[in-house]
Amino acid sequence: MIKVENVSMKFRMANDRISSLKEFMVKKIAGKLEYKEFIALKDVSFSIEKGDVVGVIGKNGAGKSTLLKIISGILSPSIGKLEVSGNIAPMLELGAGFDVDLTARENIFLNGAVLGYSKKYLSERYNDIVDFSELHNFMDTPIRNFSSGMIMRLAFSIATLVNPDILIVDEILSVGDTQFQKKSAKRMRELMSGGTTVLLVSHSIEQIRSMCNKVVWLDHGTVRMYGNAQEVCSEYMESSKQEYLLKEQKDQLVLDTNKSNEWKKQLYTPTHIEKVGDEYFIVDCWHQRVIYNNNLSDPIKGWKTLSDTLGNPHSISSDGNVFLVDDTNGNEIRVFVKNGDTFRQTQIIDRVGESPNRILYDAQSQMFFGISAMSQHVFVLSNNGEEVVIDKVIRLGYLQENSYIRSIRIIDGKLFFVSGPGKIIVADYLSSPFNKICEYKVPFELRGMNDIIKIGSYFYISVYQNGAGEVAPMLIRTKNLESLETSEFEELKEALDLKGVPYSFSFFDGRVFLTEIDTYSRIISFMIVNDNITDIKVHFDMGTPSESSLRKRKGE
Amino acid sequence: MFKSTSFLFYKKYGFLLAQLVERDFKTKYRRSVLGVLWSLLNPLLIMTVQYMVFSTLFRFDIPYYAVYLLSGIVIFNFMSEATSQAMTCIIQNASLINKVYMPKYIYPFSRVLSCGVNFLFSLMALYIVVIISGMKITYHHLALLYGIGCVFIFICGLSLLLSSLMVFFRDTQFLYSIVLTIWTYVTPIFYPENILPPQMKLVLELNPMYHFIRFIRVIILNNGFPDALAWIYCAVFAIISLIVGSLVFKKTQNQFILYL
Numbered sequence: 001m002i003k004v005e006n007v008s009m010k011f012r013m014a015n016d017r018i019s020s021l022k023e024f025m026v027k028k029i030a031g032k033l034e035y036k037e038f039i040a041l042k043d044v045s046f047s048i049e050k051g052d053v054v055g056v057i058g059k060n061g062a063g064k065s066t067l068l069k070i071i072s073g074i075l076s077p078s079i080g081k082l083e084v085s086g087n088i089a090p091m092l093e094l095g096a097g098f099d100v101d102l103t104a105r106e107n108i109f110l111n112g113a114v115l116g117y118s119k120k121y122l123s124e125r126y127n128d129i130v131d132f133s134e135l136h137n138f139m140d141t142p143i144r145n146f147s148s149g150m151i152m153r154l155a156f157s158i159a160t161l162v163n164p165d166i167l168i169v170d171e172i173l174s175v176g177d178t179q180f181q182k183k184s185a186k187r188m189r190e191l192m193s194g195g196t197t198v199l200l201v202s203h204s205i206e207q208i209r210s211m212c213n214k215v216v217w218l219d220h221g222t223v224r225m226y227g228n229a230q231e232v233c234s235e236y237m238e239s240s241k242q243e244y245l246l247k248e249q250k251d252q253l254v255l256d257t258n259k260s261n262e263w264k265k266q267l268y269t270p271t272h273i274e275k276v277g278d279e280y281f282i283v284d285c286w287h288q289r290v291i292y293n294n295n296l297s298d299p300i301k302g303w304k305t306l307s308d309t310l311g312n313p314h315s316i317s318s319d320g321n322v323f324l325v326d327d328t329n330g331n332e333i334r335v336f337v338k339n340g341d342t343f344r345q346t347q348i349i350d351r352v353g354e355s356p357n358r359i360l361y362d363a364q365s366q367m368f369f370g371i372s373a374m375s376q377h378v379f380v381l382s383n384n385g386e387e388v389v390i391d392k393v394i395r396l397g398y399l400q401e402n403s404y405i406r407s408i409r410i411i412d413g414k415l416f417f418v419s420g421p422g423k424i425i426v427a428d429y430l431s432s433p434f435n436k437i438c439e440y441k442v443p444f445e446l447r448g449m450n451d452i453i454k455i456g457s458y459f460y461i462s463v464y465q466n467g468a469g470e471v472a473p474m475l476i477r478t479k480n481l482e483s484l485e486t487s488e489f490e491e492l493k494e495a496l497d498l499k500g501v502p503y504s505f506s507f508f509d510g511r512v513f514l515t516e517i518d519t520y521s522r523i524i525s526f527m528i529v530n531d532n533i534t535d536i537k538v539h540f541d542m543g544t545p546s547e548s549s550l551r552k553r554k555g556e
Numbered sequence: 557m558f559k560s561t562s563f564l565f566y567k568k569y570g571f572l573l574a575q576l577v578e579r580d581f582k583t584k585y586r587r588s589v590l591g592v593l594w595s596l597l598n599p600l601l602i603m604t605v606q607y608m609v610f611s612t613l614f615r616f617d618i619p620y621y622a623v624y625l626l627s628g629i630v631i632f633n634f635m636s637e638a639t640s641q642a643m644t645c646i647i648q649n650a651s652l653i654n655k656v657y658m659p660k661y662i663y664p665f666s667r668v669l670s671c672g673v674n675f676l677f678s679l680m681a682l683y684i685v686v687i688i689s690g691m692k693i694t695y696h697h698l699a700l701l702y703g704i705g706c707v708f709i710f711i712c713g714l715s716l717l718l719s720s721l722m723v724f725f726r727d728t729q730f731l732y733s734i735v736l737t738i739w740t741y742v743t744p745i746f747y748p749e750n751i752l753p754p755q756m757k758l759v760l761e762l763n764p765m766y767h768f769i770r771f772i773r774v775i776i777l778n779n780g781f782p783d784a785l786a787w788i789y790c791a792v793f794a795i796i797s798l799i800v801g802s803l804v805f806k807k808t809q810n811q812f813i814l815y816l
Binding site: 073099 | 568571572574575576578579582583586652653654655656657658810813814
């Protein structure tokens, strides 16, 4: 029925396709007319008997479609011979030759003619086509007004009308809605079981197994195997499984060598560590994520992710029910609730100013207080049980001096702003307009403060930059804030053996936690007994950022 | 032998050809108010404009100038329209050629046929003018069939050539539009051939369109048969064109798919 003998197909592709006479002449004269040969099929031979249902399998690019095109006469082979007896119905393409300006009726005849049916045959079967497509009411409508589903239905109805000697099928087609898909798949099966010779290309091995009696396995343009469907399919599955495993191994290797996910095991600028209930949270700022775990001593690799789509988050706070994280780059506060073992984002609160940098929960007023570093807005949020709502957003006059305010703290019932324009400002946070109580001037080297806390009789202050904006990490303590102006304070950098920029403080488990960021990422903790620092512990020491972390921060 | 193959061809592809021509025609005039009437009006309007320009400005002394002008326009337009349309047909039908097998000459051939249908309408326009001008229609007009047949074969050959060239060099269409412009001017369509200088004689002799148009004008304007040489000239040009066109097309058609 079909005899393929030593068929090879070569495509000669000019390296850059020449399509103008001038280009051709120029290149020809310059001797630059280069061709690249691409061999799609190499010495393919097999024969198909009448009534065979032959499957063609192989990976993408193995030459399946080229083979079908050669058998259906669209391409003529470079070398070799092809013998075909009987008329071939190609189903390579649905709707070939449709003209959108013509009506459905006109297109049936046009497309039918393109597919090689006679006028008589089409007229006889016209009603069948219309019935099958279920488009009775649209036959006189130009198909430009059809939906793509309708066009496919019409095309399928015409294409499967055939009663050919040889049927060529490139993937079993099922089109339209579910109901029509069932109908079209059934039609295909009827066609293929009617004693016609079928050539079927499919990526579904199951389909091939159940429908074909013979299979051609193409591999890089050559016939790897031809014969009994079951045997060839098993071989093919075995081989692709092995290839898959091999690829898997390779992928693993690639992963290990370029260490693209290395950052996940590390911290880069952990700006905040907090404990809520039994869970510990770390805000991993420059990795754009917040992670959590119920055991502080587990390595970072084992921690779970609260969210990794945050834009430089700086802090997390919770009232025990909702968890609020600032999304500094996104100018938003994200709200999460615990959902069994995981967390679910329930709200995004925007319009809280630019670059919210710190949010904290005040148990006394049962409110969240936050500061937007760039626009100097103070925002107050409350959880009404159903959702977190904005209580107020205020821009305070005494903060407006083009400053970047990193942090707020509630100490002894008062609200402290640091780096609030190069000084410490204290306000009454329970009164509505946040009346300023007093301010403390700080010397040049303390201008870029990160955080302030009070433990025992000391205020502890962490510092990022000096007054010129240069990174100059410091950690100091003083009993009296007024004495800062005259540079009377105690330095703790040596005592704590700090390596990075000290950032924020937290208290839990009876200890003081301090995060170190930027050049060196670390989380340490210590105890303060009678104003003496004791029992210093290093929890996470990430060192200088890795290549992978730097890339992650840049968003690569 | 020839008869049986052509019959087989017609049986197999006649319906397809008819469908393609029908499509061209339907889509051409779809959504236009006058529709198919344009095929009739178009040559008439061009003739009117040119008639006014040339009969008043240049004052050519040609009897029945309107008929002289229109016969030239109709024949030449048939050629230029059909070849230009056929030139791009392989490229435009790329998706079809990639998917369904049918002889590739069907595409240029169907375009030439569609333009042929159009031509028949312009021929009607020509006869309207002939009748209005008060000219007689004699049995000599039967010879027109021969002339038109030759033009048709010539166009088919040229279309095959152009459409295959176009696949490989897309510049063809730009070059050809220039060629057509020059061709219009070296063919005596709106001017009498005797105003051409003697050195242009050879160019005229080698211009197939000149011979075709002259053949037809002799019949319509003089009500007589053209001389024997004219019959031969027409046949020779038609056959040369068809042979060259088919050879080039046949030799290159298997490569089309690689360049589309």
